[in-house]
Amino acid sequence: MALLLKTxxxxxxxxxxxxxxxxxxxxxxxxxxxxxxxxxxxxxxxRLAQIREFEHRADDLRVSIERFLYERTLIPxxxxxxxxxxxxxxxxxxxxxxxxLQFSIELPQIPTELNDLWMQTxxxxxxxxxxxxxxxxxxxxxxxxxxxxxxKVHFFEREADHIGERLRRLIFGMDIELSxxxxxxxxxxxxxxxxxxxxxxxDRLSIYTIKRQL
Amino acid sequence: xxxxxxxxxxxxxxxxxxxDTGNIFGAAVETRMxxxxxxxxxxxxxxxxxxxxxxxxxxxxxGRLGSVDALGxxxxxxxxxxxxxxxxxxxxxxVSTSQTIVGAIIGWNMxxxxxxxxxxxxxxxxxxxxxxxxxxxxxxxxxxxxxPLVNRSxxxxxxQDVFVRYALVVVGAFGAYSLGANNIANVVxxxxxxxxxxxxxxxxxxxxxxxxxLYLLGALSIVVGIYTYSHKVMRTVGKDLFxxxxxxxxxxxxxxxxxxxxxxxxxxxxxLLSLGLPTIPLVPVSSTQVIVGAVxxxxxxxxxxxxxxxxxxxxxxxxxxxxxxxxxxxxxxxFIIQNVFxxxxxxxxxxxxxxxxxxxxAEEGFDTSTLSTVNGxxxxxxxxIYRELQEHESLSRDDMLRIIKLSEIHxxxxxxxxxxxxxMHNRFTPNQLKRIEELNEQVYRHKWQLQADLAxxxxxxxxxxPLTEHQKNDNRLLQGKLDVLFRAFLLEEQTD
Numbered sequence: 001m002a003l004l005l006k007t008x009x010x011x012x013x014x015x016x017x018x019x020x021x022x023x024x025x026x027x028x029x030x031x032x033x034x035x036x037x038x039x040x041x042x043x044x045x046x047r048l049a050q051i052r053e054f055e056h057r058a059d060d061l062r063v064s065i066e067r068f069l070y071e072r073t074l075i076p077x078x079x080x081x082x083x084x085x086x087x088x089x090x091x092x093x094x095x096x097x098x099x100x101l102q103f104s105i106e107l108p109q110i111p112t113e114l115n116d117l118w119m120q121t122x123x124x125x126x127x128x129x130x131x132x133x134x135x136x137x138x139x140x141x142x143x144x145x146x147x148x149x150x151x152k153v154h155f156f157e158r159e160a161d162h163i164g165e166r167l168r169r170l171i172f173g174m175d176i177e178l179s180x181x182x183x184x185x186x187x188x189x190x191x192x193x194x195x196x197x198x199x200x201x202x203d204r205l206s207i208y209t210i211k212r213q214l
Numbered sequence: 215x216x217x218x219x220x221x222x223x224x225x226x227x228x229x230x231x232x233x234d235t236g237n238i239f240g241a242a243v244e245t246r247m248x249x250x251x252x253x254x255x256x257x258x259x260x261x262x263x264x265x266x267x268x269x270x271x272x273x274x275x276x277g278r279l280g281s282v283d284a285l286g287x288x289x290x291x292x293x294x295x296x297x298x299x300x301x302x303x304x305x306x307x308x309v310s311t312s313q314t315i316v317g318a319i320i321g322w323n324m325x326x327x328x329x330x331x332x333x334x335x336x337x338x339x340x341x342x343x344x345x346x347x348x349x350x351x352x353x354x355x356x357x358x359x360x361x362p363l364v365n366r367s368x369x370x371x372x373x374q375d376v377f378v379r380y381a382l383v384v385v386g387a388f389g390a391y392s393l394g395a396n397n398i399a400n401v402v403x404x405x406x407x408x409x410x411x412x413x414x415x416x417x418x419x420x421x422x423x424x425x426x427x428l429y430l431l432g433a434l435s436i437v438v439g440i441y442t443y444s445h446k447v448m449r450t451v452g453k454d455l456f457x458x459x460x461x462x463x464x465x466x467x468x469x470x471x472x473x474x475x476x477x478x479x480x481x482x483x484x485x486l487l488s489l490g491l492p493t494i495p496l497v498p499v500s501s502t503q504v505i506v507g508a509v510x511x512x513x514x515x516x517x518x519x520x521x522x523x524x525x526x527x528x529x530x531x532x533x534x535x536x537x538x539x540x541x542x543x544x545x546x547x548x549f550i551i552q553n554v555f556x557x558x559x560x561x562x563x564x565x566x567x568x569x570x571x572x573x574x575x576a577e578e579g580f581d582t583s584t585l586s587t588v589n590g591x592x593x594x595x596x597x598x599i600y601r602e603l604q605e606h607e608s609l610s611r612d613d614m615l616r617i618i619k620l621s622e623i624h625x626x627x628x629x630x631x632x633x634x635x636x637x638m639h640n641r642f643t644p645n646q647l648k649r650i651e652e653l654n655e656q657v658y659r660h661k662w663q664l665q666a667d668l669a670x671x672x673x674x675x676x677x678x679x680p681l682t683e684h685q686k687n688d689n690r691l692l693q694g695k696l697d698v699l700f701r702a703f704l705l706e707e708q709t710d
Binding site for chain 2: 011077
């Protein structure tokens with residue numbers, strides 16, 4: 001049996017590693033935002049470099065999984081769906097990297113009174129991504145649990161939107177230049193977009209889950 | 215000459231290979247769980263094994279429906295069935311090989327003035343309905359069994375894929391074996407009574423009977439059908455008719471394989487018999503109906519919303535249209551072959567109600583006063599006798615069939631050497647062979663006369679009124695042996 005499942009187990013481990021990277025990227029993103037808000041720019045840049053590395057590895061893994069699934073004609077019925085899930089999940093890492101990269105390029109000055117809401121938005125977005133990783137893992141192993149995680153992703157996405165809105169209102173209520181308000185809004189929206197990307201994957205995932213049900 | 219005539223049977227085999235293999239592997243190939251080459255190889259190996267090892271049971275039932283006794287007739291019957299299949303498949307309706315061959319045999323019965331044994335016909339026709347319902351029920355049961363198992367197993371999607379893939383190979387092989395066992399009778403069953411193949415004794419251990427050799431040839435034609443045309447049909451069955459996921463495809467295939475096996479396995483039949491359980495008639499069923507039944511069963515289990523009722527209706531129409539059309543084509547072709555090509559499509563059979571046969575009929579417990587209109591007369595068609603006997607309301611159709619069989623002239627000469635040369639002696643016990651040898655060179659006018667002489671040996675004695683399934687089975691097996699002797703000892707010259 002072990003021999004029969006040799007290729008399968010290899011691809012399974014690749015998928016698991018890919019999802020681990022997504023999860024690690026989200027956690028690193030949260031730490032990076034914390035570093036940035038606390039002014040630890042050097043540490044922030046290290047985390048950005050880490051996320052770039054994650055992104056490369058995730059891309060390589062995705063291509064490798066894709067090649068295996070097609071070459072060995074594995075899961076022919078669900079192959080398209082699985083690849084779509086992986087590609088869309090990969091976009092979440094891209095979003096995370098893009099967001100941090102913008103911080104690194106523009107180095108926006110964030111007033112300290114925004115720190116709390118900024119971190120809350122970040123945590124909600126990161127939680128959405130973490131729940132997404134659980135949902136995707138369940139899609140492979142425990143179909144019945146997928147909807148629970150999808151529900152949680154939706155919850156955290158709404159939470160991120162809600163806190164993000166408060167953050168933007170606060171930004172535009174502050175006595176600072178309009179150009180700066182506009183820049184901060186751009187960064188706040190960028191963080192919200194991470195949870196939006198997680199939700200997009202979930203929308204697809206819920207359809208694929210219905211398709212897979214007996 | 216026999217091989218030329220067999221061509222129509224092989225054509226029928228080809229169409230079965232192309233059509234019915236799709237019913238087994240269509241969904242697996244279409245969902246890309248199995249590659250066509252692999253599916254074709256499994257189908258080829260296991261259909262051949264099933265046909266050669268277990269094809270005898272369903273063939274016997276077809277033989278009782280109508281024993282096509284001339285090569286030209288067998289050729290035409292098989293050709294009519296193959297043409298009907300080709301015609302209906304071209305219209306786009308999945309067709310049943312079993313139904314068309316049964317329709318074509320009835321066409322031969324009509325043409326040759328023979329009476330169709332309604333009891334066998336009812337057994338066959340009801341088995342089609344039973345097979346459809348049974349496969350639906352089994353599929354629904356398997357579905358309800360599989361659903362919680364799949365949910366609870368928490369196997370990775372990729373591992374599940376591997377298990378389903380291997381299960382499809384195993385169950386597909388079982389399905390192909392059952393299809394071969396169940397449906398080979400449709401392909402070459404009509405040639406069994408006229409087969410020239412001799413039994414082959416391989417080193418004294420294994421005997422390959424003439425019938426098995428015929429089945430092997432039929433199986434090879436099925437294999438050709440699989441490799442040349444089934445890919446296209448698999449696509450039609452697996453994609454257009456219904457869309458199944460790999461797991462539901464496995465469930466449908468399992469139900470199909472089980473049902474085909476139930477209606478084909480002599481081994482299972484004997485096992486049920488030995489356990490005193492009710493047996494399942496060995497009848498060629500339609501793999502198309504069986505797989506459709508399985509899909510309907512799964513569809514209903516899922517709430518019934520995804521069943522395409524228009525397709526179901528079209529298939530149901532074909533259940534009636536296929537045998538009727540086959541009977542009509544068979545009748546027309548027989549007329550053409552006999553009158554235009556001047557080929558013999560039936561043995562000329564005569565029936566006589568002389569002193570000897572009337573005495574025998576009386577011995578069998580019939581009131582001979584009901585035979586006043588036929589007494590002393592001879593006939594050349596079963597139907598003519600039937601019309602005469604119909605005047606007497608006291609006789610049932612079964613009674614009339616038995617009376618007709620007793621009056622049939624079937625001149626025989628016991629030829630022990632012929633039996634040995636053809637290799638058919640392997641089918642008989644030493645005591646039975648001894649009895650046949652004792653009767654060597656004896657000449658008989660009726661089958662029952664030889665049977666009566668043979669019955670002086672206890673091992674040739676039929677149970678008078680079989681009550682248990684055991685006795686019925688013994689009678690069936692012995693009748694099969696007697697039929698071998700009746701065919702082997704038949705004299706060319708049938709008139710006195």
